Amino acid sequence: MNQTMRHNGIKASISIFFLFAFFLVGFFALLGIFGTNPNTPAGHEGYVYEKPRIFGKGGFRGELKGPSNYGISLWRNEVINVDFRPKTYPEDFKILAKDELNISFRFQSIIKVKPGTIRTVIEDYAGQAFYERYIKEPLRAMVRKHVQYLKSREIKEKRKEIAESVAVDLQEHLKGTPFLLVSSVVGNIDYPPVVTLAVEKKLAAQQLLDEKETQREIAKKDAEIRIEEAKGIAEAQKIINETLTQNYLQHEAIQAQLKMASSPNHTTVYIPSGTNGIPLINTVNKKQ
Incomplete structure (x- = not known):
């Protein structure tokens, strides 16, 4: 009888072992099928939420600051990641200036999201679409307001002033939100x-x-x-x-006569002329 009991105990232990192993395999299979491991890359923050189930409403589960993982869970947790690094948002304009000329230019704003505000960004400001939904059109209206009253030449001359004025308005618009204006600038201006x-x-x-x-x-x-x-x-x-006095000329004439008289190559005939004794000179070359 003791052998029978011992045999039954061994069989029960083996059954419990296989049952436990089956349970583990099934658990990991469920994790593989239904489990998730939300992760957030560097420079981003993540909003972790659970999708609505048949029983329960799901919703917010936590925040991630990249790079990081939320961890594997049986329920289908998801993550919405938002880039928190400064980003340039360009807007192209073609505005009728005060002197009736259409001026084309680009206005560029650098905007970043305040750290630690991912839940507010997702639940109140449409997540990654925050610029399109909350900033874009108000910004364009601000730019038009500060440009339309200027003449075309003044727009180019006052580019810095325009950017500064728009920045003041935009900072006021962003007050109390998760967003910060880093800088703004008026880009190249093209005339007709x-x-x-x-x-x-x-x-x-x-x-x-x-x-x-x-x-x-x-x-x-x-x-x-x-x-x-x-x-x-x-x-x-x-x-x-x-x-050139008379005496000087007479002296020069005499010197010239002396030089010609000593020359062997020609015969000089002096013809007295004038009251100062300066002769007319005619030179005849001798044959060689």
């Missing part, structure tokens, strides 16, 4: 083709005027140089005329 063409013509005309002015200055300098040269020639002639 007719304005661009007029500016190009004006620049070309100005360049031509500058060139003519340069040429005029060069001509003026050349004229000044010629005047100075003429003054120099006139002064030289004045000095020469003052030094």
